Structures are given as C-alpha cells and as structure tokens.
Amino acid sequence: METLESLHATEHIGRKGTNKDSVTVMGTKGEEKRQHIIDAANALFYHKGFASTSFADIADDAGIPKGNFYFYFRTKEALLQAVVDERLKRMRALMIGWHEEFKDPRQRLHRIADIPSADKCEITKFGCPMGTLSAELGKQDTANHNFTVAIFDQVLAEAEICLTEMGRPKADAKRLARHLLVRLQGAATMAHSYNDESWIVNESQAVHAWIDSL
Amino acid sequence: METLESLHATEHIGRKGTNKDSVTVMGTKGEEKRQHIIDAANALFYHKGFASTSFADIADDAGIPKGNFYFYFRTKEALLQAVVDERLKRMRALMIGWHEEFKDPRQRLHRIADIPSADKCEITKFGCPMGTLSAELGKQDTANHNFTVAIFDQVLAEAEICLTEMGRPKADAKRLARHLLVRLQGAATMAHSYNDESWIVNESQAVHAWIDSL
DNA sequence: GTCTATACCTTGATAGAC
DNA sequence: GTCTATCAAGGTATAGAC
Numbered sequence: 001m002e003t004l005e006s007l008h009a010t011e012h013i014g015r016k017g018t019n020k021d022s023v024t025v026m027g028t029k030g031e032e033k034r035q036h037i038i039d040a041a042n043a044l045f046y047h048k049g050f051a052s053t054s055f056a057d058i059a060d061d062a063g064i065p066k067g068n069f070y071f072y073f074r075t076k077e078a079l080l081q082a083v084v085d086e087r088l089k090r091m092r093a094l095m096i097g098w099h100e101e102f103k104d105p106r107q108r109l110h111r112i113a114d115i116p117s118a119d120k121c122e123i124t125k126f127g128c129p130m131g132t133l134s135a136e137l138g139k140q141d142t143a144n145h146n147f148t149v150a151i152f153d154q155v156l157a158e159a160e161i162c163l164t165e166m167g168r169p170k171a172d173a174k175r176l177a178r179h180l181l182v183r184l185q186g187a188a189t190m191a192h193s194y195n196d197e198s199w200i201v202n203e204s205q206a207v208h209a210w211i212d213s214l
Numbered sequence: 215m216e217t218l219e220s221l222h223a224t225e226h227i228g229r230k231g232t233n234k235d236s237v238t239v240m241g242t243k244g245e246e247k248r249q250h251i252i253d254a255a256n257a258l259f260y261h262k263g264f265a266s267t268s269f270a271d272i273a274d275d276a277g278i279p280k281g282n283f284y285f286y287f288r289t290k291e292a293l294l295q296a297v298v299d300e301r302l303k304r305m306r307a308l309m310i311g312w313h314e315e316f317k318d319p320r321q322r323l324h325r326i327a328d329i330p331s332a333d334k335c336e337i338t339k340f341g342c343p344m345g346t347l348s349a350e351l352g353k354q355d356t357a358n359h360n361f362t363v364a365i366f367d368q369v370l371a372e373a374e375i376c377l378t379e380m381g382r383p384k385a386d387a388k389r390l391a392r393h394l395l396v397r398l399q400g401a402a403t404m405a406h407s408y409n410d411e412s413w414i415v416n417e418s419q420a421v422h423a424w425i426d427s428l
Numbered sequence: 429g430t431c432t433a434t435a436c437c438t439t440g441a442t443a444g445a446c
Numbered sequence: 447g448t449c450t451a452t453c454a455a456g457g458t459a460t461a462g463a464c
Contacts, residue, residue: 030447049353051265054439065449070441125356127349134407135346139263142339142409149407175416178404182417186400190392193348193363195356202389203396244429268457279431284459435460442453 095158105162113207120197127192309372319376327421341406
C-alpha cells in the first residue's frame with residue numbers, strides 16, 4: 001500500500017499535484033487549510049457517519065465557505081481517503097511509539113488492550129472509529145472499502161510481533177492477535193449499541209487477565 | 215417493553231388503528247401487503263443500511279407503487295420500528311424453540327455460539343444485522359436508538375439462563391453471557407470489515423472450546 | 429382503498445465573478 | 447486563490463384523482 005510510504009514524508013508543503021487528493025500546487029497556507037478540512041471531516045465522519053456528513057457541515061466546522069471545498073478535494077471520496085490516511089498515520093505513530101518505549105512485548109500487548117478503555121466515553125457514544133466506518137462503507141462498496149482496514153492491520157501486525165517475541169510460533173501468534181482484535185472490537189460495538197461503557201470496562205479487564213495467562 | 219407482549223398475539227388481522235404503525239383498520243389483503251413491505255425493508259435495511267435505503271427501493275422490491283407507501287407507514291421511522299419488531303419476533307421464536315428443544319444448557323449455549331457461523335456468508339458481506347443497524351442508528355439518535363438492542367437482550371437473557379442452570383451464580387452468569395456476545399459480535403464486525411469469513415470460523419471454534427471449559 | 433403527480437427540501441458538485 | 451450563486455439529482459412526504 002503506497003500510503004504507508006507517504007506517511008514517512010511528513011513535509012508535504014508545496015508538493016505537486018500528482019497527489020490524487022490535492023487538485024494543484026498549494027502554498028503553506030493552503031496546506032494548513034487542507035489540514036483543517038481533514039480534521040473537521042475526521043471528527044464529523046466519526047460522530048455523524050460518512051454518508052450523513054454533508055459538505056456544509058464540514059465547511060462550517062472548518063471555517064471555510066462551502067464552495068471553496070472542491071479546490072482541496074475533488075470528491076467526497078477523495079476526502080474520505082485523506083481522512084483514512086490521517087487516521088492510519090496516527091495509529092502508526094502510536095504503534096511505533098509503544099514499540100520503542102516498551103521493551104517487554106507483554107507490556108505492549110497490555111497497551112493495545114487498553115486502546116478502547118482510553119477512549120471509552122467517546123466509543124460508547126460513537127462506537128469504534130474504524131469499526132463503524134468500515135461497517136458503513138462495507139454496505140455500500142462491497143469491493144472498494146478494504147482500504148479502511150489498513151488501520152486494523154497496524155494493530156494486528158504489532159500484536160503479532162509481540163506474541164512472536166513471547167515465543168509463540170507464527171500461526172499461533174496470528175490467531176491470538178486476531179482473537180485480541182475480535183474482543184476489543186466486540187466490546188466497542190456492544191458498548192455503543194447499549195450506550196453503556198461497562199461493556200468495555202469488563203471485557204478489557206478479562207483481556208488483561210488473558211494476556212497475563214499467555 | 216410493550217412490543218414483547220404484542221409478539222404473543224400472532225393474529226394481527228383487523229387490529230385497530232391504535233397501533234402506532236398502522237394508520238387505520240385494514241383487511242387481510244392489506245395486512246399481507248404490509249408484511250411484504252416489512253420483509254422488503256428488512257432485507258434492504260440490512261443490505262444497504264437504513265439511511266441509504268429509499269422508499270423507491272422498498273416499493274420496488276415490495277411490488278407496490280411508491281406513493282401507496284404512506285398508507286401503511288406514516289414515516290420511515292415507523293417502518294423501522296416494524297422491522298425491528300419483526301426481527302425481535304424471529305429471534306424470540308428462535309430462542310424459545312431452542313430452549314424447548316434442548317434440555318442441556320451447555321448444548322443451548324453451543325447453539326447460540328453458532329448463530330454467526332450459520333449465516334457467515336451473509337454476515338461477511340453485510341455484517342451482523344443487529345450490530346450494523348444499531349451502530350448506524352447510534353450515530354444519529356444518541357437517545358432514541360436503544361429500542362434496537364431488544365434483540366440482543368433476547369440472546370443475552372437466554373445465555374444467562376443457560377449459565378445459571380450450569381451452576382453459575384447470577385452475577386457470574388451475567389458477566390459470562392456478555393462476554394459471549396462480545397466475542398460473537400466482534401467476530402462478525404471483523405469478518406465484515408475484512409470481507410473474510412475466517413474471522414467468524416476461527417472465533418466460533420474458540421468460543422465452542424471456551425463453553426466446553428466452563 | 430389504491431395510486432399518480434408533485435411539492436419541497438437537501439445533497440454533491442459546478443461555473444464563473446472577484 | 448477565494449468565494450457566491452446556482453445546478454441537477456434524489457430524498458421524504460403530501461394532495462388529491464379515481
């Protein structure tokens with residue numbers, strides 16, 4: 001996936017129009033505005049859903065007039081792509097940060113298990129940002145929505161590394177990493193459905209015990 | 215919840231307009247048409263999502279003209295309510311059927327654990343019918359979407375009964391029943407996101423082993 | 429009771445003035 | 447580069463003929 005490479009280039013300023021998301025060359029100021037739009041859309045897609053978020057909503061939150069929009073993103077899908085890239089970038093930074101900060105793989109697994117707990121209030125209100133987006137897009141494009149799971153892949157890959165370091169054979173590590181994601185995602189979905197964060201609290205606790213038992 | 219009571223009355227024919235969903239008294243034929251609309255909407259809400267399903271879609275599938283629609287359902291939300299009631303009715307029948315068919319509570323738990331596996335193909339394509347609907351509605355009405363979880367409640371209640379019969383104290387049974395739902399829901403969500411049914415297959419297998427270990 | 433025609437609104441997207 | 451005005455399409459819902 002080429003987006004993974006592009007994440008390393010944090011200095012986007014003045015990049016050429018070859019990037020699919022930007023319509024043309026733009027200066028520092030335009031780049032900032034572009035980022036404002038992405039941030040506003042990121043929050044709105046999460047809180048209201050992709051389809052239910054209109055350009056008017058985004059323009060309002062980003063503080064730009066509605067029409068100016070298409071200068072930065074040709075279509076709504078291009079904006080979605082930019083938002084997913086942004087989320088991917090952040091999740092990647094989180095995983096890399098933990099990987100460097102904690103030498104003990106078990107400790108890193110515990111950090112991953114705490115991801116839902118850390119945002120349990122928001123997740124109870126709006127669900128898992130990735131899970132709900134992926135679920136929504138999955139109903140529309142059966143084919144083209146797979147790019148959203150790149151964020152899950154980040155967590156999955158790091159969990160797999162942890163389990164391998166803990167002595168698990170590859171197939172085993174893969175299986176257990178997926179099991180971990182299933183439980184975290186399930187807890188988030190149920191908490192959102194019931195509007196009750198105890199689903200996250202209780203399952204997190206069980207997951208931590210499970211990690212210690214490995 | 216009053217809808218639970220109304221489920222016992224399977225003979226709806228000629229009921230009065232006091233029912234919020236029906237606009238007026240209607241004959242057998244009208245009742246059949248009403249059911250056709252519910253069935254069509256049920257499938258479309260699942261496959262396309264609630265917001266993305268238009269009256270035109272439903273009318274098309276149900277074989278009625280677009281305008282005739284409002285004779286049976288005043289608003290889209292009224293139709294949604296009817297669809298949820300329908301799903302609730304079916305889930306209830308399923309739970310009651312198993313409860314009567316299998317005396318062994320552990321066996322009944324295994325049946326519950328197999329719910330996602332039984333429809334793994336559809337779930338991979340469209341997600342869990344309840345989970346995706348609840349997730350979608352949760353983004354719109356933070357307050358009024360709780361009625362959708364009544365279907366989860368059915369499964370939760372039956373699982374709790376099973377675990378109690380297996381000798382678990384009440385608090386324990388509640389906790390384990392929720393854990394079961396978390397895992398099934400998580401498997402469904404991940405399978406849908408990745409468009410890969412092995413998420414369901416693998417987690418189901420683990421859940422069966424877990425039930426046997428209880 | 430059943431259906432046609434349409435009102436009215438919001439959406440994503442465009443054209444072109446400045 | 448930035449913004450206003452507007453378009454065409456599609457949505458829910460209604461009015462009223464038959």
